Amino acid sequence: MSHAALALKFGEAIGPLVAGSKDPHFTVRADAWLGVCEHLKGTLGFDFLQDLTATDHPKEGKLKLVAHFYGYGHRTMLAAKVELPRIGATVASLANVWRAAEWMEREAFDMFGIVFEGHPDLRRVLLPDDWVGHPLRKDYVEAGGYREISNERDNPLDQYLELDRKVRAVMDSAVKAAE
Amino acid sequence: MALDQLLITRKFGAGAQDEMILNVGPQHPSTHGVINFIVHADGEVIYRAVPEVGYLHRSLEKIGEIVTWTGYMPFTDRVDYIAAMFANEGWALAVEKLLGVEAPARAQYLRAISCELNRIGSHLISIGTMAMDVGATTPFPYALREREAINDLIEALCGARLTFNYHRIGGVAYDLPPGWADRCTAFLNHFDLVLSEWDRLISGNEIYLQRLAGLATVSAEMAIDYGLVGPNLRGSGVEFDLRKAHPYGAYRDFDFEVPIGRAYAGAKRGAKVGDCYDRFYVRVLECRESLKIVRQALAKLPPGEVMAKVPKRIKPPPGEVMVRVESARGEMGWYVVSDGGERAYRVRERTGSFLAMGIVEELSKGLMIADLIALIASLDVVAPEIDR
Numbered sequence: 416m417s418h419a420a421l422a423l424k425f426g427e428a429i430g431p432l433v434a435g436s437k438d439p440h441f442t443v444r445a446d447a448w449l450g451v452c453e454h455l456k457g458t459l460g461f462d463f464l465q466d467l468t469a470t471d472h473p474k475e476g477k478l479k480l481v482a483h484f485y486g487y488g489h490r491t492m493l494a495a496k497v498e499l500p501r502i503g504a505t506v507a508s509l510a511n512v513w514r515a516a517e518w519m520e521r522e523a524f525d526m527f528g529i530v531f532e533g534h535p536d537l538r539r540v541l542l543p544d545d546w547v548g549h550p551l552r553k554d555y556v557e558a559g560g561y562r563e564i565s566n567e568r569d570n571p572l573d574q575y576l577e578l579d580r581k582v583r584a585v586m587d588s589a590v591k592a593a594e
Numbered sequence: 595m596a597l598d599q600l601l602i603t604r605k606f607g608a609g610a611q612d613e614m615i616l617n618v619g620p621q622h623p624s625t626h627g628v629i630n631f632i633v634h635a636d637g638e639v640i641y642r643a644v645p646e647v648g649y650l651h652r653s654l655e656k657i658g659e660i661v662t663w664t665g666y667m668p669f670t671d672r673v674d675y676i677a678a679m680f681a682n683e684g685w686a687l688a689v690e691k692l693l694g695v696e697a698p699a700r701a702q703y704l705r706a707i708s709c710e711l712n713r714i715g716s717h718l719i720s721i722g723t724m725a726m727d728v729g730a731t732t733p734f735p736y737a738l739r740e741r742e743a744i745n746d747l748i749e750a751l752c753g754a755r756l757t758f759n760y761h762r763i764g765g766v767a768y769d770l771p772p773g774w775a776d777r778c779t780a781f782l783n784h785f786d787l788v789l790s791e792w793d794r795l796i797s798g799n800e801i802y803l804q805r806l807a808g809l810a811t812v813s814a815e816m817a818i819d820y821g822l823v824g825p826n827l828r829g830s831g832v833e834f835d836l837r838k839a840h841p842y843g844a845y846r847d848f849d850f851e852v853p854i855g856r857a858y859a860g861a862k863r864g865a866k867v868g869d870c871y872d873r874f875y876v877r878v879l880e881c882r883e884s885l886k887i888v889r890q891a892l893a894k895l896p897p898g899e900v901m902a903k904v905p906k907r908i909k910p911p912p913g914e915v916m917v918r919v920e921s922a923r924g925e926m927g928w929y930v931v932s933d934g935g936e937r938a939y940r941v942r943e944r945t946g947s948f949l950a951m952g953i954v955e956e957l958s959k960g961l962m963i964a965d966l967i968a969l970i971a972s973l974d975v976v977a978p979e980i981d982r
Contacts, residue, residue, distance in 0.1 A: 437692060437913035462818050466916065466927050466944040481929065483916055487818060487832065490839055494916065515821025518952035526655075541648035541981055550656055551940075 417459050417493050425451055440481075440494035448497050449507035452482075456512050460486040461493060464513035467520060469527040471501070471553045478504050478527055499529060501552075508534035526551035613641065618966070620649050626723065626970065627977025631954070635963060643958035643966055645951045650981040658941030663689055663908040664763060666938070671757035673926075673943055674979040677716035679709045679748075680921035681943070682761035687842060688917040688928040689763045692910035695903075699896045701765035702844040707778075707891045708751060708760055710884040714785070715744040716922035717825075717877040717884075724874055724971040725796050728805050728964075733796045740788055743781055750774055764904035775892050782885055789882060797878055806871035807859035810957045810969040813868055820956075821949040824924015825880060826973055829855040829873035836920040847894065848887045853879035870972040877974070909936055923947055923974060947979040 418441055422429045428451070430442035443451050455461040461484035470479045480497040497506055508531035509516035520531045521540040528549035531537055538544060548555050560566050614637075619630040628649035634641040654673060658666050670681040683705055690696060697705070722737030745755040750771055752760035760767050796802055812822065817830040827834060835852040837845040855872030859865035865872075914931040927944030950973040958966055 437915045440914070464821060465918075465925075466929060466942070468929060468942045468944075470931055470940045483927070483929070487834055492916065513821070514819045514956075515949055515952065518949060519821075522948075539648075541651045543648070550653060 417455070417461075417491070420459060421451060421454070424454060438492075438494060440496055442496045442498060445497050445499060445506050449509070449512070451495070452509050452512050455484055455493070460488045462487055464509065464515045464519070465492070467509070467516055467523060469523050469529060469551075471527060471551065473501065473553050476501055478529060480506060480523065480529060482509075504529045505532055506530075507532050508537075510534050525549070528552070616963075618643070618963075620646075626975055627980075629951075629970075629975070629977050629980065631966065631970075633958075633963065633966065638962045638964075640958050640961050640963060640966060642955055643961075645954050647948075647951055647977075647980045650978045652978075652982070654982045655941050655943065658938050660937065662936050663910070663938065664906075666941070667762070668757065668759045671759055672978060673945065673982055674921065674923065674947075674976050675756055676719055676976050677712050677922035678756065678758050679712040679760065680919055680926055682758060683709055683843070684917055684919040684921075684926050684928040684943075685930075686761040686763050687919065688915055688930040689908065689910060691915045691917055692913055692930065692932050693763070693904070693908065694911075695764055697765045697843075697902055698899045699844070700769075700898045701900045701902075703891050703895050704766045704770070704900060705761060706844040706848070707888055708748065708758070708766070710887045710891070711744050711748060711778075712758075713884045713922045714881050715741045715748075717881050718744075720922075720971075720974040721792075721796075721874060721877050724968070724974075725802065727967050727971040728802070730796060730799070730802060733792070736788075736792070736795065740785060743784075747774070747778055747781060750777070762901060762904075763908060765899070765901035769900045775895070778888065778892060782889055785881075785885060789878070789885075792878065797875060803859045803871065804863055806874065806968060806972070807863035807865040807869060809870040809965055810961065810972070811866045811869045812953070812957065816953075817868065820953040822924070822953060823946040823949065824920065824922070825876045826873055826924060826946070826950060828853065829876045829972075830868035831855050831872075836918055836925055840918065842917075842919065844891065845887075848890045850883040850886050853883065870968050873972040873974075907936065909934060914940075921946065923950075923976065923979060943982055945979045945982065947973075947975040947977075948982075950975050951980055 418432050425447055428444040428447035432439050432441045463485040465485045466483040468481050470481060472479060478499045478501055480499060482495050484493045499506060506529065508520055510520060520534055521537060523529050524531060524537055525539040525542055526549055539546060547558055557566055614635050616633040616635055617630060618633055620628045630646040632644045632646060654669055657669055667685060670685045671678040673681040718737040718741045722734040725733040748758060749755045752758050752768060812830045814830045814832050817827050817832060831854050833852050833854045838852050853876050855867045855876055857865040857867045858875045859871040910932040912932055912934040917928045919926050924946035929942035930938055931940040933939040957969055
């Protein structure tokens, strides 16, 4: 119902409802994102931004921003996506529509490298500020370490294996001597 | 003008005369885990407190893309170690929805029983530490004593006291051991008395009431706007509980109330709906409701299997779901995408604590430093659930 209302108002900017994949969702054109969201909150009563995250699709060359909206009045969910290019992904920030978006957009920036225009304080939230790369992208490769803390360490079991070898050598030589 | 004063003025504006920057955390006993608050204060009064999180980030969402569907279940325990049962349940429900299977009725009841016991345990930690953080050290051991009894019950059920790994995709791991229902009933009868004792011990304490009445009030609109969920949202007077609004599992069979904030500390003490005391007392009341649910579930427990027929190697068809469960810290959203493979394409945990951190900076403006500690405690954030 909300989808039909949006399609009527925003026309081509709203994609068709994809219902075949469990929870239905639809795509919004990136330039209409802020307008659609303001309409969702202001007119259609979706007062709760339940979730804002992204998925990475390197084969299609796309990042998909996924938002879930919920209205405490009418108690219905709505899921919308924005497709963004993987290089230079930029979209309008929702921080002025829902304050909850502020932290979730920081996380999407941190993990996927999506830049939100008009965000009051866009910086990494979970990872350190000088971290390189965006880990939830599919092609992310770990750096060897972070600030001289290596990702790799010796296997603690190696010491025991070494000890094992020594003990066995001693026992073997004892057996040989007895023979 | 001295150089440091010049730097402060340049950074924070001319009004910031004697600004002091104080780090509360990351390892501080009253931050409930490893969180850092950068407090900009003038003496005892806070201009703003900026939360810095991420110290406990274990990249659980990325791990979800690496391990198999069934193999991810023990990792969900680590999302929120104080109330691990709910993450178990959320993951199981999400994958079941993708697969199109449903857990047998008995398993759904066992899920409800285990979750509600865990909710009481989690709320006991919350209300106990909150009393401790504002200076009342006595109630905390009382709360821990009861939590130990709950941990014993859950240990008898699934073998673990903290990271349960009890729920399975398609059911639960074990049926009730012999005599467990009687043990549980004995505890429930005992806990009824404990809750009355708790009211005498701390909830009705005049000093405690005056300390928290009217402190850091969150209006209903503000709570929704900032995405607060669970007891924090209900404390602000919004009557919303996923177990009632969108019942999942066995919850549609139970009769229980949804407590909301009603300025419980009393108008004469300056209480407002949505203050720290309301968030605290809503949790106390929720313990009573959880008791009711466990009693009903034990009474109505249907016979039968505890596992649906699910293949060993799971490959859900392509699709995506958003499953919401009411955790002890409020709504926990599981957005799971499958591409038809042996592993999830994307796992997203939308947790209450992460969003509760977003409101701290706004609420902290003008608070005293000691009140910041009360505020954090009343939001009941758990650091691993923020960072995941």
